[in-house]
Amino acid sequence: MSHLLTGVAPLGGAATDLLLVDGRIAAVGPDAASAAPEGTTVIDAQGLVALPGLVDLHTHLREPGREDAETVESGTRAAALGGYTSVHAMANTSPVADTAGVVEQVWRLGRDAGWVDVHPVGAVSVGLAGTQLAELGAMAGSAAQVRVFSDDGMCVHDPVLMRRALEYVKAFDGVIAQHSQEPRLTRGAQMHEGVVSAEVGLAGWPAVAEEAIIARDVLLAQHVGSRLHVLHLSTAGSVEIVRWAKARGIAVTAEATPHHLLLTDELARSYDPLYKVNPPLRTAEDVEALRAGLADGTIDTVGADHAPHSREDKDCEWAAAAFGMTGLETALGILSTTMVQTGRMSWADLARVMSTAPARIGRIDSGPYAQGRPLAVGEPANVTLVDPSARWTVDPSEQASRSRNTPYGGLDLTGRVVATFLRGRPTVLDGRAVEPSTAGAR
Structure with a gap:
C-alpha cells in the first residue's frame, strides 16, 4: 500500500x-x-x-463495563477522526484495569478494532481504592506492555502508597499519572470555588485541593528519583508549582485539557451538566495561565480527557450528573483555534504537545510500532x-x-x-x- x-x-x-x-x-x-x-x-x-499522528495520554474508552457510554471500537474511531493514531485508555473500567488480564483485554480490543494503537493505562491501586498497590509489574510484563499507571477519576491520596508506586515503576521506566485532588477538600464539591459558585449556590472546589497534591507529589518524585505525570492541571497555581519543579530538575511532566484551555466557570451559571467536569472549569485567569504554560513548555502535553457518558448520566440535574466531557474529535480544532490561530504556538509546537511529547512520556516513541516520530524518511x-x-x-x-x-x-x-x-x-x-x-x- x-x-x-x-x-x-x-x-x-x-x-x-x-x-x-x-x-x-x-x-x-x-x-x-x-x-x-x-x-x-x-x-x-x-x-x-x-503532522505526526496525534497521541493522547488521557482517553476513557469505558470498555469493559460501560459499553452503553463507549466501546473501544467507537472511541478509537472517534480518535482517528480527531487525527489520533494512538491513545492511552484509562483504567477506570468495570472491572478496573488493575490486572494483566484486563489490560490485555483492552489492548486486544484496540488491536482488533484497527483504528488506532491502544495502550492501556494500568491502575495504581487495586480497584482504584487507594489502599493496596495493583499488579504493576505483571501489567508491565504483559502483552500490553503497560508503562503508564493511574487511578484517574480518583486521587492516590495516601502519600505512602504514592511513594511506593513511584519507587516500583522505576524498575521498568514507568510513570505514575496522578489525578490531583485532595478528597477531604473536595467532598461534595460541584464546581470551582469562587465568585460564581457563591452566586449560583453550588458547592465549591478550591484550587488548593489540586495544588496541594501536585506540590506533595513533585517532592515525592524528587525524593525517590522517579517520573511523575500530572494529569489535567487546571489552575494558575498548579502551573507555577510544575514550573518550580522543572527548574529544580525534578522529573515531572504535565498536561492540560482542551476544555481547560477554552472554557471557564462562568458557564456553570447555566446549570447545564455538559459543563460539569473533574477538575472543574476554572476562571479566565486560570485559562490564561494554562495557555501561557503550554506556550512556554511548562505544560508538556494536551490530553483530551475524553470522558463519554450515557444520556441518563448527563441529562439530569447538575448535582446528580456525572463529571466529564467528550473531546477526541474536537481537541485539534480547539488547539488550532486557541493557540495556533492566535499566534501563541506554531504547527510544530502543536505537534510537540499533541504527538511527540505524549509519545515520549508514554514510552511509545521507539520500536516497530513507534509513535510521535519525525516526518522523515x-x-x-x-x-x-x-x-x-x-x-x-x-x-x-x-x-x-x-x-x-x-x-x-x-x-x-x-x-x-x-x-x-x-x-x-x-x-x-x-x-x-x-x-x-x-x-x-x-
Missing part, C-alpha cells in the same frame, strides 16, 4: 511531497513522485499541514493531515463517539482533520472514517 501526498506542508513549513510505502515514509521532497511504486494513490494535499508513516483554514461548526449528532456529552455543540472552530494514516494505512480520508481493510492495528 502506497500513498503520495503532493504539495503538503510538514509542520506548517514549505510545501513538498511525502511518499508513504508499506507503513513507512519512503521519500520526502521533489523526488518523492519519481520514487512512487506503480499503483500509488496520489492525494492532492495543497494547502494542508502534515524511514520513520513509521503515522501522519495526520489538517486543513488549517477550514472553519467548521461542532455538531454532536455527527460525532463517532457513542456518547453526546460534548460542551462544544454549535461552536465554530478553525482547523480540521482531513486525513489520518496509521502506519501508511488511511483510517480517515476527506474527513470520513475508512473501515479497516483487515482487523488489527498491529
Whole structure:
C-alpha cells in the first residue's frame, strides 16, 4: 500500500511531497513522485499541514463495563477522526484495569478494532481504592506492555502508597499519572470555588485541593528519583508549582485539557451538566495561565480527557450528573483555534504537545510500532493531515463517539482533520472514517 501526498506542508513549513510505502515514509521532497511504486494513490494535499499522528495520554474508552457510554471500537474511531493514531485508555473500567488480564483485554480490543494503537493505562491501586498497590509489574510484563499507571477519576491520596508506586515503576521506566485532588477538600464539591459558585449556590472546589497534591507529589518524585505525570492541571497555581519543579530538575511532566484551555466557570451559571467536569472549569485567569504554560513548555502535553457518558448520566440535574466531557474529535480544532490561530504556538509546537511529547512520556516513541516520530524518511508513516483554514461548526449528532456529552455543540472552530494514516494505512480520508481493510492495528 502506497500513498503520495503532493504539495503538503510538514509542520506548517514549505510545501513538498511525502511518499508513504508499506507503513513507512519512503521519500520526502521533489523526488518523492519519481520514487512512487506503480499503483500509488496520489492525494492532492495543497494547502494542508502534515503532522505526526496525534497521541493522547488521557482517553476513557469505558470498555469493559460501560459499553452503553463507549466501546473501544467507537472511541478509537472517534480518535482517528480527531487525527489520533494512538491513545492511552484509562483504567477506570468495570472491572478496573488493575490486572494483566484486563489490560490485555483492552489492548486486544484496540488491536482488533484497527483504528488506532491502544495502550492501556494500568491502575495504581487495586480497584482504584487507594489502599493496596495493583499488579504493576505483571501489567508491565504483559502483552500490553503497560508503562503508564493511574487511578484517574480518583486521587492516590495516601502519600505512602504514592511513594511506593513511584519507587516500583522505576524498575521498568514507568510513570505514575496522578489525578490531583485532595478528597477531604473536595467532598461534595460541584464546581470551582469562587465568585460564581457563591452566586449560583453550588458547592465549591478550591484550587488548593489540586495544588496541594501536585506540590506533595513533585517532592515525592524528587525524593525517590522517579517520573511523575500530572494529569489535567487546571489552575494558575498548579502551573507555577510544575514550573518550580522543572527548574529544580525534578522529573515531572504535565498536561492540560482542551476544555481547560477554552472554557471557564462562568458557564456553570447555566446549570447545564455538559459543563460539569473533574477538575472543574476554572476562571479566565486560570485559562490564561494554562495557555501561557503550554506556550512556554511548562505544560508538556494536551490530553483530551475524553470522558463519554450515557444520556441518563448527563441529562439530569447538575448535582446528580456525572463529571466529564467528550473531546477526541474536537481537541485539534480547539488547539488550532486557541493557540495556533492566535499566534501563541506554531504547527510544530502543536505537534510537540499533541504527538511527540505524549509519545515520549508514554514510552511509545521507539520500536516497530513507534509513535510521535519525525516526518522523515524511514520513520513509521503515522501522519495526520489538517486543513488549517477550514472553519467548521461542532455538531454532536455527527460525532463517532457513542456518547453526546460534548460542551462544544454549535461552536465554530478553525482547523480540521482531513486525513489520518496509521502506519501508511488511511483510517480517515476527506474527513470520513475508512473501515479497516483487515482487523488489527498491529
